[in-house]
Amino acid sequence: MAAEENTVEFLLNGKPVRAPLGSTILQAARTAGVEIPTLCYHEALEPKGACRMCVVELEGSRTLVPGCQRRVEAEMSVRTDTPRVRKSQQMVVELLQTETDTSRAPQITAYADTYGAAPERWRDVQAKSQESGPFDSSERPRLKIDNELYVRDLDRCILCYRCVDACGEQVQNTFAISVAGRGAAARIDPGFDLDLTESACVYCGNCVAVCPTDALIVKGEYEMKERGSWRPDEQQVTQSTCPYCGVGCQVEVHVQDNRIVKVTAPFDDPTTHGFLCVKGRFGWEYVHAGLEES
DSSP: OHHHHTEEEEEETTEEEEEETTOBHHHHHHHTTOOOOOSSOOTTSOOOOOSOTTEEEETTOSSOEETTTOBOOTTOEEESSOHHHHHHHHHHHHHHHHHSOOTTOHHHHHHHHHHTOOTHHHHHHHHHHHHHSSOOGGGSOOEEOOSSSEEEEGGGOOOOOHHHHHHTTTTTOOOOOEEESOGGGOEEESSTTOOGGGSSOOOOOHHHHHOSSSSEEEHHHHHHHHHTOOOGGGOEEEEEEOOSSSSOOEEEEEEETTEEEEEEOOTTOTTTTTOOOHHHHHTTGGGGTTTTTO
């Protein structure tokens, strides 16, 4: 009885589902084995509701609602795969592919195939808008390499806000980046188009860890991808403990061709929740010291 008092029952695609009080539609659906597509949602961050890929049809609601933010209520009726929902998700993917380079965003590519996205039908509209509008997205700065640790490629940014949240009060409390500009000129930036070296950035790389499109990417990984030598299928990933302090952060060491090419952290780790400091994420070059000479 106590367990039932802490749960609510609602209809999900016509079937009764019971979920804990306070659960979002997205959480309840995934627990029930129903997949809802997401882009801006990340398990280690608070739901932002920015991408609108997770929209669902809620009986009685005039508009589609974001599944990542809307809490389940008793007797609500939710449908996740109606023609209206799929059309909305298709348009989200199409507009992202029209505006940004999603070639290194496998999740978006998969959704494009699923929903039959046809971004080319928006490109004439986009061209006319840029000719007449005050904010021309083609004028915003694209590739920025201003430090030795990671690269910013704004042409790949989908404004999911994950990096801003990871840099802000949810994780790092550095507040080095935010959204600058408006409309088509909106971009993630330290402000006034400054280099990261002139900002409050502490180079923890937690923004890189949550980026879904390679808009933020470890510099070494970026260079290897540009050369065509990045081969994740051949990489050996070993879990270890960061040696730099006594916290005991768990890390995943990615090795290719007998070299450490990247270090990440598991997001389900109770200590780090996937986030590291600058040493834990980037301080591994010493391992290879002298190898080139030997």
